[in-house]
Amino acid sequence: MINVKSLEVREVEYTYESRPKISNMDDVAKIVKPLIADTNKEFFITLYLNTKNGILRQEVISIGSLNSNIVHPREVFRTACKVSASGIIVAHNHPSGDPAPSREDIELTKKLVESGKIIGIDVLDHVIIGYDRNYGFKEAGML
Template sequence: MSRPFSVEDTAPQPDLWQARSATPPRPHYAGHRERLRERAMAGGLPALPDYEVLELLLFRSVPRGDVKPLAKQLLARFGSLGAVLGATAEDMRTVAGVGEAVALDLKLLHEAGLRTAREQISRRPVISSWAALLAYVKTALAHEAREQFRVLFLDKKNQLIADEIMNRGTVDHAPVYPREVVRRALELSASAVILVHNHPSGDPTPSSADVDMTRQIVDAARPLRISIHDHLVVGRDGVASFKALGLM
């Protein structure tokens, strides 16, 4: 028996093929990368906020998708663009979405900046390029999460022989051994040194322990005619000079 006729038989039927092949809606961030690149190429880099500069960097590590949330998360986690680049790869990877590729690319940029700053002091007397020296130590240490003690070894012309990390410590202490500083200066035939360490708290004001340690190194170096030109303490808030403060 045939089924009874219904008005539904005359209703238009949906085109299933057309429904399945319909273009999905574009994501809200579609075209954002192109627009941001165009603004940057048109000379707008200096006007970009930090999160957009970070986005441009992340485009190379994350080829597809919206990286604006990741850029903002990194800035929220570390506080500034400089702090993001200065963070360790391990700390970067604590942020969701940061893998090895992102961490490596950001650290590579920081290393390039550090080497560029070092070039400014490597082929000229350090004493005569003091502004370049301060820029270099800030790039190297201002955003370090743990205290680090470095020594810049200089020759008779006050040109840089080596910049070496003598010790790494905790968030507020890096043990320093005056004999090790002097021994290394003798090995490098250095005539003078500049001591450098950072305060992860951000405040570069020297502590009483910093002053005592500096005096011990000066006393150990004096009999061997090794000059201690200065001791620089680096923080996010600036660089403190023992010489300028009258502490040595």
């Protein structure tokens, strides 16, 4: 397991054989939650996907404070272009444990979707990790 909290590893690149496939919000949570659960800071992670939704790379984009994080589309899509991702899924935790999206979460998601459309990289989901449940923008019909 990668200990993101210690900042020893900020990104993971998968080989063809080890590449997990993402089909829903639960798949995202299985990969991301162990890395950022039980932290007192927000971690914003991007999963870069190929055309079959296999993970090419995952990367910590930003580490914020207890209740906020600064994320810019430029940082999210820089690696997406570098690894030729066809789509991305972004995820972050809410240290409060409540995965309900904030106004800022909703605005960021809109910016990411708009930016992705311009460069031809789909934002497939934005998942917020809580203590005992998670929130997916796709599942909620917000994407």
